[in-house]
Amino acid sequence: MLPPHIPLNDRTMHIFNRTLAILGCLIVAQQASAMTKNLEGTAPRIGQRGTTVDVTIVGVSIGDPREIIFYKPGIRAVNVRTADEPPKRRGLMHGGRIEEAVVCQFEIAEDCPLGEHPFRLLTATELTCIGTFHVSPFPIIDEEETEHHSNDSLETAKSITPNVSVLGIQSGSQRPDVDIYRVPTKAGQHVSVELDSARIADVHYGDAEFDLALRILDEKGKELGSNDDNLLHVQDPILSIIAPRDGDVFIEVTRSAYKRSMTTYCLHVGTNRRPILAFPPGGQVGTKQDVVLLGDPAGSYSHSVQVPETEGLFDHYDGGPSPIKLSASDFPNLIEDATAEVTKVPQLPIAINGMIDARNDRDRYKLDVKKGEPLHIRLFSATLGSPMDTKIVIRPIGADGTLGKIELEADDATLEERGTFGTNYRARGGQTSVLDPSVLWKPAADGEYQLEVSDPSGQGGALGVYRIEIQSPHTIVQTMLASATFDWTESMRVSGFAIPRGNRWTVNVSLPKGQWNTYDGPFEFIANGLPDGVQLVSPPLTSDAGKWPVQLIADPDAPLTGATFTLEARPIDSDATLATRCQQNVPFINHSGGDAWRAVRVDQYMMGVTDPAPFSLVVESPKVSLVQSGELNIDVEIVRQDGFDGPVLLETGYVHPTISSSPPVIIPSGSNSGTLTLAAKGRPPLGKSPLVVIASTINDSIKPYLGPGHIRVSSDILELDVSAPFVQLTADVQSVRRGETKPFIWKVKHQSEFEGEANVQLQGLPKGVSVVDPQPTLTKDSKELVFQLQATDEALLGKVSGLRCQLSVPVAGQTIVQGAGQASLRIDPKL
Numbered sequence: 001m002l003p004p005h006i007p008l009n010d011r012t013m014h015i016f017n018r019t020l021a022i023l024g025c026l027i028v029a030q031q032a033s034a035m036t037k038n039l040e041g042t043a044p045r046i047g048q049r050g051t052t053v054d055v056t057i058v059g060v061s062i063g064d065p066r067e068i069i070f071y072k073p074g075i076r077a078v079n080v081r082t083a084d085e086p087p088k089r090r091g092l093m094h095g096g097r098i099e100e101a102v103v104c105q106f107e108i109a110e111d112c113p114l115g116e117h118p119f120r121l122l123t124a125t126e127l128t129c130i131g132t133f134h135v136s137p138f139p140i141i142d143e144e145e146t147e148h149h150s151n152d153s154l155e156t157a158k159s160i161t162p163n164v165s166v167l168g169i170q171s172g173s174q175r176p177d178v179d180i181y182r183v184p185t186k187a188g189q190h191v192s193v194e195l196d197s198a199r200i201a202d203v204h205y206g207d208a209e210f211d212l213a214l215r216i217l218d219e220k221g222k223e224l225g226s227n228d229d230n231l232l233h234v235q236d237p238i239l240s241i242i243a244p245r246d247g248d249v250f251i252e253v254t255r256s257a258y259k260r261s262m263t264t265y266c267l268h269v270g271t272n273r274r275p276i277l278a279f280p281p282g283g284q285v286g287t288k289q290d291v292v293l294l295g296d297p298a299g300s301y302s303h304s305v306q307v308p309e310t311e312g313l314f315d316h317y318d319g320g321p322s323p324i325k326l327s328a329s330d331f332p333n334l335i336e337d338a339t340a341e342v343t344k345v346p347q348l349p350i351a352i353n354g355m356i357d358a359r360n361d362r363d364r365y366k367l368d369v370k371k372g373e374p375l376h377i378r379l380f381s382a383t384l385g386s387p388m389d390t391k392i393v394i395r396p397i398g399a400d401g402t403l404g405k406i407e408l409e410a411d412d413a414t415l416e417e418r419g420t421f422g423t424n425y426r427a428r429g430g431q432t433s434v435l436d437p438s439v440l441w442k443p444a445a446d447g448e449y450q451l452e453v454s455d456p457s458g459q460g461g462a463l464g465v466y467r468i469e470i471q472s473p474h475t476i477v478q479t480m481l482a483s484a485t486f487d488w489t490e491s492m493r494v495s496g497f498a499i500p501r502g503n504r505w506t507v508n509v510s511l512p513k514g515q516w517n518t519y520d521g522p523f524e525f526i527a528n529g530l531p532d533g534v535q536l537v538s539p540p541l542t543s544d545a546g547k548w549p550v551q552l553i554a555d556p557d558a559p560l561t562g563a564t565f566t567l568e569a570r571p572i573d574s575d576a577t578l579a580t581r582c583q584q585n586v587p588f589i590n591h592s593g594g595d596a597w598r599a600v601r602v603d604q605y606m607m608g609v610t611d612p613a614p615f616s617l618v619v620e621s622p623k624v625s626l627v628q629s630g631e632l633n634i635d636v637e638i639v640r641q642d643g644f645d646g647p648v649l650l651e652t653g654y655v656h657p658t659i660s661s662s663p664p665v666i667i668p669s670g671s672n673s674g675t676l677t678l679a680a681k682g683r684p685p686l687g688k689s690p691l692v693v694i695a696s697t698i699n700d701s702i703k704p705y706l707g708p709g710h711i712r713v714s715s716d717i718l719e720l721d722v723s724a725p726f727v728q729l730t731a732d733v734q735s736v737r738r739g740e741t742k743p744f745i746w747k748v749k750h751q752s753e754f755e756g757e758a759n760v761q762l763q764g765l766p767k768g769v770s771v772v773d774p775q776p777t778l779t780k781d782s783k784e785l786v787f788q789l790q791a792t793d794e795a796l797l798g799k800v801s802g803l804r805c806q807l808s809v810p811v812a813g814q815t816i817v818q819g820a821g822q823a824s825l826r827i828d829p830k831l
Helices: 010-030
Strands: 039-043 046-048 052-059 065-070 075-082 100-108 115-123 131-136 140-142 164-170 179-185 190-196 212-217 223-227 238-242 247-255 263-270 277-279 282-284 288-294 301-306 312-316 324-329 333-335 350-355 363-369 375-380 391-396 408-410 438-441 447-454 465-471 476-481 497-500 504-510 523-528 534-537 547-554 562-571 579-588 598-602 605-610 615-618 630-640 648-654 665-667 673-679 687-697 712-714 718-723 727-730 734-737 741-750 758-763 769-771 784-791 798-811 814-828
Touching: 039 131, 046 052, 046 100, 046 140, 046 164, 065 075, 065 100, 065 562, 065 605, 075 115, 115 598, 115 605, 131 263, 164 179, 164 247, 179 263, 190 212, 190 247, 212 238, 223 238, 247 263, 277 324, 277 465, 282 288, 282 333, 282 350, 288 324, 324 465, 350 363, 408 438, 447 465, 476 562, 497 504, 497 547, 504 648, 504 687, 523 534, 523 547, 547 648, 547 687, 562 579, 615 687, 615 712, 630 687, 648 673, 665 673, 727 814, 734 741, 734 784, 741 814
Parallel strands: 046 131, 140 164, 282 324, 333 350, 476 579, 497 605, 734 814
Antiparallel strands: 039 052, 052 100, 065 115, 075 100, 115 131, 164 263, 179 247, 190 238, 190 263, 212 223, 212 247, 277 288, 288 301, 312 324, 350 465, 363 447, 375 438, 375 465, 391 408, 391 447, 476 504, 504 547, 504 712, 523 562, 534 547, 562 605, 579 598, 615 630, 630 673, 630 814, 648 665, 648 687, 687 712, 687 718, 727 741, 741 784, 758 798, 769 784, 798 814
């Protein structure tokens, strides 16, 4: 059954129009420093589950909208259409303008998961960057601040009833804005408050304006509780108290540090309990785990949690708008024996669960290990919302029970060690998991070891919860889509799967390395979840590829729709089962340099079939090899359709990272062909590797690297062969005097045969020295090359380095260019 629609009466129209006004203010705040994304804003930012919400999306190149696709179930977008009235045009940094708006309704199911729901918009020609929408369990109301600072005091506070989510703004006026809300309470009642600002921001650039703070006051202004930052919601405060008496309490929202900027927020006010952590903070997959929930102001309480069927972090809700975090593992729990000096670990793998409940508390565990057998040891504490900054120390235990020297000591971790790839976080504040150690350890000996857990920061106590998962490293293939554009903007040019009907598009996936085993054999990618009419093509690869092309092809009659999909690594010569993970982190609230306060993380990829492109590419795999230190031309033909005569931009989409390509080439109107040049200036590996050429229409108003406003197609995944150079050239240091003509001799060592004659040029000669015609040529029988050098009186005296030969070798109707040799020449004075 569909959820009821909220009628657009005067009340809801006021809320809706206000959210649009807020969105407009945010765009104004961004315009001096924003990047051009397809989706520059979504309003409102949040809705109640079980309702239907009118939503407006503004952005660039979002005309002719077709479908909104969500990464998670629970929301369906209907009546997706272009807005009747376009938004006010606003310029954006790096090109592009806010000039289009899309309206629709989000039907939010009664059982829709709470929290953040990433989505993309599929248009006739594009699949946009990620946008987000949030879901609350509470009704949504508006702050209704009709004038600046009209609710800044206890006397003028806006009255609200609990179990509501308030959409508000912190104004950009000269005087700091303070928003105060009056809440009726009964003695002993929970007042649980959560403030979302950074977590619901959909701007690319931002700073301290999203760092808000909360206070709860009594009727006399006395503080009953406060919060600014925390390890559960990072910059967004969370606070819960027990009402001391019948009467009103007041909730104050303000900035932690004033910055004159317009900022949206959503204030959740409920009577729900508000735990922060669970103990134990996880369990075995597929089981019911009895836990004690900690951090609620009324005290701890028992609870039962259903652990999901897959391992990893998971969310658990207990009546509030946001969850606590737990971890699921394939192996059982071990609970710390708080009465023992050392807790014995009965077997591995294991999930150890304990508490550092005092400043100087140290928990110790005894485990048996095998020499050289690697163990993955990952601790969860700050990751789950605990205030601790934990540390582990491992030492061998001698036969007499004494401890040996420290064999492993681990404190903080990198993002990569915590399995997060593709984005950076400002001052590491967006990812609290980096405070928790994660290591691979190979014991130096068989026998018993002691693992000690401590908190050097001294934050242990009632919330000093930790979990240590110890297991043999998994064998994993990790795939990742990452935007490589300026300031981490998600550019659909490099990470988007918009496939024109009857055509193809190729994206390079990264294969980052983490704390796991890599599969040594060849494997191929399989796509799970693609709609009918769309297929994946990707050559076999090995885990050392680094990056690899993945191509989607849409049949001429493929449905014009989108879907989420995952990549699965499947061994070619083995029955081994590989764990494959997909990940994309899209930064939000960046600043110049690309470090984000937060990122939207998804574990699936998304594709969409668009209208047919006005052209396609015809490129053949090169019939000759690219030689090391050489160059090779790639001829490209475009097939124009439906009278399209616009210019087309050509570039390489994938080539081995040791091979460079020429800058993008424009095929002008009236022409159908172009040439790209590959150069193997280093020493790329010999053998075959993929080659992809991509092409796009040209939109002068938006720079190509940003992504929006361009229709793109790909060639087939071609095969490029790299071979050894035709020859190696060496030369001794030689000299020539001013006014002298003298031979300069290179010794020739053949490596690959060729027919005919190769032209040779000597490069790097200084001013005043030239080669006298005729120029030498090279054949497969040549033993040496001789250039006749002539030095004039203008030749500078001394030694000149960097002389090099360039060969032009005719092969199969093409001319292959190869560089060879390095030599020096000394110029002497006349006698």
